[in-house]
Amino acid sequence: MRNFFKTGRSTVYAGTAAVATSHPLASLAALDMLRAGGNAVDAAITAVAVQAVADPHMTGIGGDCFALYTPKGAAAPIALNGSGKAPAAADVDWYIAQGMSEIPLDSPHAVTIPGAIAAWSLLLKDHGTRSLGDVLQPAIRLAEEGYRVQPRVARDWAQYAHRLQRDPVSVEIFLPGGAAPQQGDLHRQPKLAATLRKIAAGGRDAFYTGEMAQDAVDRLRELGGLHTLEDFASAEAEYVTPVTTKYRGYDVYECPPNGQGLGVLMMLNALEGYDLSPGALDEADRVHLFAEINKQVYHHRDHLFADPMHASVPVAELLSPEWAAQARANVDMAKAGTPSVWPKVAHTDTIYLCVVDKDGNAISFINSIFHQFGSCITPPRSGYLLHNRGAQFRLIKGHPNAIGPSKRPLHTIIPGMLMKDGRTVAPFGVMGGQYQTMGHVELLTNIIDRGMDVQQAMEAPRSFAYNGALELEPEYPPAMLDAMRARGHAAKWAADPLGGAQMIWIDHARGVLAAGSEPRKDGMALGY
Incomplete structure (x- = not known):
């Protein structure tokens, strides 16, 4: 409570x-x-x-x-x-x-x-x-x-x-x-x-x-x-076939490319190798870890995700235990790193x-x-x-996401669905352009790993490593900015609130729906 x-x-x-x-x-x-x-x-x-x-x-x-x-x-x-x-x-x-x-x-x-x-x-x-x-x-x-x-x-x-x-x-x-x-x-x-x-x-x-x-x-x-x-x-x-992975016993579903939902599953696969429960990591370590995994996921997204009718997206390889292990091996908890595309898959507002x-x-x-x-x-x-x-679209000949006749571009908008034991647990999503992959992961891990309720998970401060910078919401203490810069991140305070989440959690045992709505927006959850 x-x-x-x-x-x-x-x-x-x-x-x-x-x-x-x-x-x-x-x-x-x-x-x-x-x-x-x-x-x-x-x-x-x-x-x-x-x-x-x-x-x-x-x-x-x-x-x-x-x-x-x-x-x-x-x-x-x-x-x-x-x-x-x-x-x-x-x-x-x-x-x-x-x-x-x-x-x-x-x-x-x-x-x-x-x-x-x-x-x-x-x-x-x-x-x-x-x-x-x-x-x-x-x-x-x-x-x-x-x-x-x-x-x-x-x-x-x-x-x-x-x-x-x-x-x-x-x-x-x-x-x-x-x-x-x-x-x-x-x-x-x-x-x-x-x-x-x-x-x-x-x-x-x-x-x-x-x-x-x-x-x-x-x-x-x-x-x-x-x-x-x-x-x-x-x-x-x-209609398309969703992509999915397991995380801490839950089945997480996303729409396949040309959306970026595959990145959510990649990030969760990598993070499952860490203890994210309360007290296991201090907040600075947690922000740093998420940034390092996130950078790797987005780097692969920008090089490989595209319309599957016009490009071959290596979904199975990117969801493999080998990719997740490689992502974890690339993380140095003491300093920020530079992401690169895994050689096995390397390619020559809402x-x-x-x-x-x-x-x-x-x-x-x-x-x-x-x-x-x-x-x-x-x-x-x-x-x-x-x-x-x-x-x-990219204007680079041969790039998977190069513009082409009747081709769909890479999309940032991604709905999510959480299931367990063959039953729906929660429809969820986080609007916010490029942030959405990171937003899904922050929302889910706040609930599954940290024990927050739906609304608490949305109200927690957010961070986002993208395009060479690490944005922190100003709800973090000033020392967090210094801690991230000390590890080599180009950290800065976010100019705008990061994302906007909505979720409805279905408690089948109690027959209760728990709904939350993003405090950074105007909306609300309602039910009867």
Whole structure:
């Protein structure tokens, strides 16, 4: 039980169903759907549609999604890849010929075909009990009538408003009066409301064909993009086989590449060789150890993870005991090291939510437009932001993640599912761009190894070693920064809070759901 003399949130306990999202309106809409008889899939897509309106810098219908869904009694989750592909005309040689060395975040070339609507439609058709038109109604009302801007949304909106300035349609919609809305302001999106109504009436095809697709293609090609109506018409989500590993007796499931969930499993495999229980390591040793393992995992990710339809990703080798042993052997607890790719495999911004319903169906769901406000490009008649996930492609010939025709880029967004003895234990996830692999590991080890409850695990301070630096949240004492620098880390205080977690833990023995929601965001866990 938490210390009630300290500030913080309590874990939410429920006996029937629970939701956890990063926005209060999304949590409320999901709970309303559950109480009206909808299942976990219905509630999840209701919630994400609401966030597509009320959390516009994080997610939207112009983005991608992934999901892990475990129907009641299933021994393993179903994985859905709802990430979009590059245009069929995209070829790495063309971009190199244009003098590009990387794909700019705010260019049309960063826009892959949005996969969210295709994924929502497929998931509802196969596993929901409501139509796409039904689950979109709360989002339509909010877009039409307006919604109040929440504090964390307002903070991020103001911080990244400058990114919107290059697109006049984006400015008109998202900077009303020339400025970002403040917390508590009422914001309306009538163009998005009209677009959502068309999707509600016409389903998937209303988005990927006809006037809506034409609107997006016209705007992208006007800016120099290679997109065509055929690219949009051919968009589809697909079921894939999840990747998994065991950690301390639990089965951890992630979506396979082109996502980075494989990295979570690699890191857990390496960490299982250490005693992470309370008192086994001091906090400085723990932060250092996680940084050293994390750097190795991300180094392999950046060199090897890609669309498996276009590249060979050595999944079995990276999940092998040999890789985990090598990773541990590379760790010097006294000083920071430089990661390298294991020779055996060497190659020549987001919302997350989860729902458990009254029948025990559980869904782990993540939807994103990548960077804040995505590409910042808005189709003028449709009123939604297009994501910039294609910026994750590399412009290096022969690289597994090099851009190519109809190819999916490496994705950072990853839903997770925890199971044990063939039963679902917890849908979980941690939004936060590149941090997400590390976020999954910190969340799970806080609970499994350190004995924290769901909410305590989210409120613990976080660290993240990436791109040559080690970020520490300022909740750590000042001495931690000095300790990490003394070991050779380029340590610094994090400028922004690291990540945003949601989780629902299922206690089968007691018949209780324990739900937690990220304190670094505006959302909440609710249940009944």
